[in-house]
Amino acid sequence: AIFYGQAKPTDEQIENLSVVLNIPTQHIQEILGGHYYPTRGGLMSIPPSDPTLYRLFEMIQVYGYPIKAVIHEKFGDGIMSAIDFTAHVDKVEDPNGDRVKITLDVELPPVELTNKYDATQIKNAVDDEIARYYTKEQNFVQSHTHTDIRLLLGYVSCFIAGGAFYYEYKTSFREAIPVTMFSVISFWILQALAAVYQYAIEKDEIFMGSQYSHGREVATLKVSGKLEKYNPKYSLKFTFVDKTTTKQTTLKVEPNTTEWFTTKGILSYEAIDNDLKKYIDTLKQQLHQE
Numbered sequence: 001a002i003f004y005g006q007a008k009p010t011d012e013q014i015e016n017l018s019v020v021l022n023i024p025t026q027h028i029q030e031i032l033g034g035h036y037y038p039t040r041g042g043l044m045s046i047p048p049s050d051p052t053l054y055r056l057f058e059m060i061q062v063y064g065y066p067i068k069a070v071i072h073e074k075f076g077d078g079i080m081s082a083i084d085f086t087a088h089v090d091k092v093e094d095p096n097g098d099r100v101k102i103t104l105d106v107e108l109p110p111v112e113l114t115n116k117y118d119a120t121q122i123k124n125a126v127d128d129e130i131a132r133y134y135t136k137e138q139n140f141v142q143s144h145t146h147t148d149i150r151l152l153l154g155y156v157s158c159f160i161a162g163g164a165f166y167y168e169y170k171t172s173f174r175e176a177i178p179v180t181m182f183s184v185i186s187f188w189i190l191q192a193l194a195a196v197y198q199y200a201i202e203k204d205e206i207f208m209g210s211q212y213s214h215g216r217e218v219a220t221l222k223v224s225g226k227l228e229k230y231n232p233k234y235s236l237k238f239t240f241v242d243k244t245t246t247k248q249t250t251l252k253v254e255p256n257t258t259e260w261f262t263t264k265g266i267l268s269y270e271a272i273d274n275d276l277k278k279y280i281d282t283l284k285q286q287l288h289q290e
Contacts, residue, residue: 108269116265122257123227125267126234127206130223133276140209140221146202153194160186206236217243221280232258240283249286251279 009017018025092099111129113121134140164183168176207223222239238251260272 111267113261113265113267116261119227119229122232122261123225123234126227126257126260126272127225129267129269129272130225130276131207133273134207134209134221134223134280137273137277138211138221138280140207140211143208143210145208146197146205149197150194153190153197157187157190160190219243221283227257232256236279238279238283240280240287242287247287249283251283251286253279 014025014028017023017028090101092101111125113125115121131142135142160183164176164179167179204224204226205222206225207221209221210217211219211221220241220243223236224239225234225236227234233254234257236253236255238253239248240250241248255275260268260275262268
């Protein structure tokens with residue numbers, strides 16, 4: 001990001017580069033520190049003219065983009081500026097040819113509640129982490145069927161409203177009254193359908209995902225949950241289905257959400273991820289015992 005003018009190097013970073021590369025800080029400052037362009041776009045000549053910095057830039061080209069791709073795949077696109085990570089590059093000897101091993105130590109951006117006693121904020125933070133953990137750490141592919149249906153109903157409502165407005169614009173208010181009435185009735189019917197779908201079909205579903213192996217669906221996981229307003233215990237129900245054997249098992253737990261947040265209302269990834277891993281491991285053990 002610094003090479004491309006998308007981030008401004010700090011004095012500490014310049015000092016560290018000076019020590020590691022054995023280049024005067026003033027020289028590094030002239031090349032890297034004077035081209036910062038806040039609207040994303042470097043003013044520095046690429047590649048750098050300095051031989052040592054050119055080698056550093058070449059290393060970033062070779063290793064940086066794969067690392068960036070891995071981070072995007074693991075944590076989502078657009079998260080690069082929100083996380084801190086370090087990379088360790090090691091040589092692994094192999095009879096078929098030496099390999100390069102890159103180890104990433106990534107720190108996720110903190111999730112902090114503005115009000116740690118607000119059940120809605122707690123539920124939203126926990127639900128997001130449940131979806132993130134099972135998709136990124138357990139390799140489930142999340143189903144967005146419910147979201148797609150809600151969006152479809154919303155788009156149809158907007159289309160009807162836009163059509164009514166256009167018809168009235170082309171005719172007159174009186175001539176458009178029947179169309180307007182039809183639009184109003186249709187809108188409330190669609191809203192009723194959305195409400196019925198949410199309460200009868202979607203219910204308390206938090207996450208629905210599938211695991212695949214060689215292009216075939218091998219397992220599904222459904223997580224439903226309900227958090228009462230003044231109760232820190234989150235009632236969660238996990239349903240795991242092994243598609244190869246058609247066996248199904250369920251697990252009901254009531255974890256205390258206060259154990260997943262610090263006293264300052266910051267989500268503890270380690271605490272919640274450990275519990276989420278324990279739940280999926282328990283489901284698989286139950287499946288093998290049945």
